[in-house]
Amino acid sequence: MITLHLIRKEHRADVHLTIRIIxxxxxxxxxxxxxxITIIGSGYVGLITGICxxxxxxxxxxxxxxxxxxxxxxxxxxxxxxxGLQELLKKHVGVSLHASTSYTSVSESDVIFIAVGTxxxxxxxxxxxxxxxxxxxxxxxxxxxxxxxxxxxxxSTVPPTTTRDIVCPAVKKHMEEPFGCCMNPEFLREGRAxxxxxxxxxxxxxxxxxxxxxxxxxxxxxxxxxILVTSPTAAEMIKYAANAMLATRISFSNEIGNVCKxxxxxxxxxxxxxxxxxxxxxxxxxxxxxxGGSCFPKDVSALAxxxxxxxxxPILLHSVITVNDNQPSIMMALLEERVHDLAxxxxxxxxxxxxxxxxxxxxxxxxxxIELLREKGARISCYDPMAMEEVKHIFPxxxxxSYMSSAGDALDGADACLVMTEWPEFEKLDKEFSRMKTQIxxxxxxxxxxxxxEGLCW
Ligand code: UGA
Numbered sequence: 001m002i003t004l005h006l007i008r009k010e011h012r013a014d015v016h017l018t019i020r021i022i023x024x025x026x027x028x029x030x031x032x033x034x035x036x037i038t039i040i041g042s043g044y045v046g047l048i049t050g051i052c053x054x055x056x057x058x059x060x061x062x063x064x065x066x067x068x069x070x071x072x073x074x075x076x077x078x079x080x081x082x083x084g085l086q087e088l089l090k091k092h093v094g095v096s097l098h099a100s101t102s103y104t105s106v107s108e109s110d111v112i113f114i115a116v117g118t119x120x121x122x123x124x125x126x127x128x129x130x131x132x133x134x135x136x137x138x139x140x141x142x143x144x145x146x147x148x149x150x151x152x153x154x155x156s157t158v159p160p161t162t163t164r165d166i167v168c169p170a171v172k173k174h175m176e177e178p179f180g181c182c183m184n185p186e187f188l189r190e191g192r193a194x195x196x197x198x199x200x201x202x203x204x205x206x207x208x209x210x211x212x213x214x215x216x217x218x219x220x221x222x223x224x225x226x227i228l229v230t231s232p233t234a235a236e237m238i239k240y241a242a243n244a245m246l247a248t249r250i251s252f253s254n255e256i257g258n259v260c261k262x263x264x265x266x267x268x269x270x271x272x273x274x275x276x277x278x279x280x281x282x283x284x285x286x287x288x289x290x291x292g293g294s295c296f297p298k299d300v301s302a303l304a305x306x307x308x309x310x311x312x313x314p315i316l317l318h319s320v321i322t323v324n325d326n327q328p329s330i331m332m333a334l335l336e337e338r339v340h341d342l343a344x345x346x347x348x349x350x351x352x353x354x355x356x357x358x359x360x361x362x363x364x365x366x367x368x369x370i371e372l373l374r375e376k377g378a379r380i381s382c383y384d385p386m387a388m389e390e391v392k393h394i395f396p397x398x399x400x401x402s403y404m405s406s407a408g409d410a411l412d413g414a415d416a417c418l419v420m421t422e423w424p425e426f427e428k429l430d431k432e433f434s435r436m437k438t439q440i441x442x443x444x445x446x447x448x449x450x451x452x453x454e455g456l457c458w
Pocket of ligand 1: 191243295
């Protein structure tokens with residue numbers, strides 16, 4: 001049986017019709033296309049989730065307290081750089097995606113995702129104040145609910161038990177009618193988030209509630225990926241464990257790389273041989289100056305802090321962080337071996353973003369390196385295809401630090417060069433290096449293709 005629901009919707013000035021198609025298959029299996037969805041938080045995770053679910057045919061509202069961000073999204077402009085985001089916003093804003101500062105859309109939503117930030121507290125644990133507040137406000141907004149059995153879904157990365165012990169009770173405090181609760185972690189890489197959302201390796205649905213699980217399966221009905229249903233606490237732990245595993249692989253490769261460097265071995269040859277083992281695989285074994293970004297450093301610390309809180313000494317997780325924290329100092333020691341006195345020397349820093357294809361500089365290794373270079377009195381000439389404006393807020397242009405419009409200009413007259421980000425355009429650099437005063441080139445990302453570059457740990 002196929003049922004068509006025509007729903008008149010009003011969103012600000014727009015009035016449009018949503019066609020909802022329900023297909024009831026034998027054995028009461030229901031496929032429901034076009035859900036009404038609200039996402040609380042329009043950061044990387046919230047906005048990407050929203051735009052991708054709009055692309056899959058749902059009607060989506062993203063809610064944010066930041067009025068400027070809401071204005072920018074409603075103007076169809078991406079508030080962050082993410083490959084493919086601009087095109088999708090153009091296609092869906094004002095049609096199937098709207099941004100708002102108000103929670104009113106919650107009352108008519110089948111599914112409400114919480115995708116607010118969980119920044120680290122001074123002890124490394126996750127700050128859950130925004131999660132708590134979002135859950136409370138959802139509960140209040142649901143008092144007006146017009147939908148049968150709405151499902152509240154935690155998308156943010158949260159410590160195990162948060163969904164069960166904080167989010168569900170906070171919604172329930174205000175809502176007497178039945179609703180579902182679920183944890184659904186994201187596995188999106190910045191810069192490739194749309195691709196990752198549309199083509200996931202797996203979808204994890206953490207819930208003990210059959211009705212909530214069924215609705216989440218409708219959300220992901222169109223996705224070609226295995227669905228793993230777990231308890232909410234296991235889903236929360238899967239996210240931390242997956243990030244910790246990836247970070248561990250990087251720190252492991254870096255430690256092996258540091259040993260290889262001393263022995264004159266190329267760690268990239270070694271890791272290729274290691275990764276060809278089917279049980280290990282090749283991903284995330286690239287040695288270099290270490291991991292940055294808003295996820296690995298924060299999530300490994302949060303997991304270590306969680307372990308400590310339950311009486312487990314997280315020896316391995318602490319080591320993952322220590323190895324990562326040491327890589328910039330190891331790069332500095334190598335530079336000093338080659339240049340000796342860095343005072344007043346010009347050092348070209350190529351790459352400022354924490355990785356390629358993003359303007360995000362959070363926990364970027366380049367920032368640690370710039371700090372170390374400044375302590376030694378070096379002059380820094382930097383270049384990044386996307387992230388220079390962000391870095392200028394931290395280190396304004398001065399006598400000590402200059403921002404150049406190309407890698408070649410940053411290299412002009414330099415006494416040495418450090419490569420900090422794996423930007424594909426650095427692969428093609430060649431004759432630009434002839435503009436340097438001295439050809440001391442240290443590659444922290446194994447991206448250069450010139451014979452006279454020295455690898456950090458190869
Ligand atoms: C990471 C995970 O890859 C995503 O699956 C996860 O969803 C996301 O965190 C998150 O928790 O939201 P992301 O931080 O965007 O994604 O970036 P990655 O591509 O994982 O890179 C992280 C850092 O590791 C970068 O600084 C990169 O340069 C470094 N890296 C990566 C290495 O040093 N070596 C490698 O082999 C791979």
